[in-house]
């Protein structure tokens with residue numbers, strides 16, 4: 209639904225020192241997609257009038273990602289705290305009179321449903337609504353100090369006393385408040401605290417002093433995880449994975465051992481597809497209904513149509529396109545190649561930069577030699593072709609419809625439709641020669657041992 213009276217600010221300028229990484233924290237991935245993109249996706253689901261990302265100076269990838277996600281960006285020259293960061297959006301949002309939703313770029317698991325509840329609370333009461341959750345381990349989070357259900361203030365972990373540290377109601381980092389009034393209150397925040405930062409969380413106390421209503425919306429801990437460290441990143445990843453797997457199962461996808469399957473944020477798996485244990489889906493994969501992925505496959509940038517069977521132990525790389533009922537078996541690698549309906553490549557094969565026409569069979573050990581150390585070349589295999597085992601197809605090369613390539617061939621010239629191609633040395637049989645060979649070998653061995661005995 210369109211929210212013309214809603215603007216979102218996403219804070220993404222923090223250094224993320226606790227990650228110990230050169231990559232800005234908000235660009236670390238969950239399911240292969242930067243945390244910031246997850247947050248922007250949740251924000252976009254609300255269809256707000258504006259989305260403004262607060263970025264650090266020189267964070268080009270953050271600016272690029274923001275633009276790709278349809279958000280504007282402003283730069284926070286110095287990282288003086290979350291309160292200061294929100295203020296960087298003030299000029300960009302001059303003239304905006306509606307609800308401002310503040311999100312942190314390091315809480316990638318939040319859902320649009322929860323954000324809507326937060327916005328609704330702020331709009332119904334025309335005050336500030338802050339999102340909280342009950343944390344099993346509240347360490348590191350701001351604690352929400354309440355009295356008879358009203359929020360008095362938020363105390364940062366580092367500034368909290370022992371009694372306050374015991375409180376398990378934590379601030380998730382999201383709040384909704386009426387603009388432009390909220391910006392003038394943010395200007396009143398000081399930095400007299402342990403970190404000498406301008407804390408967004410101080411807004412609560414200031415708002416109360418100005419008689420603005422302050423409400424708490426509680427959400428599930430699983431959605432609120434703030435990622436400050438590598439361990440928390442891995443925790444967020446695990447939560448995301450189990451959430452996506454549950455959604456896919458609800459939609460009709462079969463998993464034998466869901467906990468062993470890794471899904472990317474953009475993985476599409478249609479109902480009635482079946483996924484075996486230990487399968488990894490990298491970015492850009494679509495699996496259509498009725499397809500079966502057997503155990504231990506690694507799949508990225510690939511489309512797998514109805515009725516296909518892939519694996520076990522298959523690797524599909526970017527540009528692999530399997531049309532209906534294709535069979536790809538163990539130790540088969542496919543890259544930038546289309547396998548048309550009913551193609552079979554069941555064992556130990558590399559197909560790269562190629563087309564394989566309908567109904568063709570690729571024998572075990574077949575290799576498309578697509579690279580000469582400098583350039584990549586294309587192999588075009590027609591329909592109903594039979595490629596015998598252990599053949600090497602030296603690209604560029606074209607094999608016509610209905611052709612037959614004998615096992616063990618090296619094919620570096622085009623093959624006409626319906627032709628038989630033999631590209632191997634002729635076999636020679638020498639009658640009665642085997643015992644003679646064996647006799648000679650045994651004699652050599654005996655001579656060697658006699659020599660050893662003397663010395």
Ligand code: UD1
Pocket residue numbers: 219220221222223234262284286287288289290291292293312313314315348349350351362364378379380381406407408409433434435436
């Ligand atoms: C913050 C909250 C804490 C809350 C927790 C939830 C404050 C003071 N503390 O703590 O109450 O429980 O999140 O996860 O708000 N950022 C900027 N510019 C800055 C500082 C931070 O853009 O100058 C961004 C960061 O990139 C990050 C977000 O703001 O996305 C939160 O900053 P972070 O330093 O991670 O705050 P926490 O210590 O986790």
Ligand code: CA
Pocket residue numbers: 314434435436
């Ligand atoms: Ca954080």
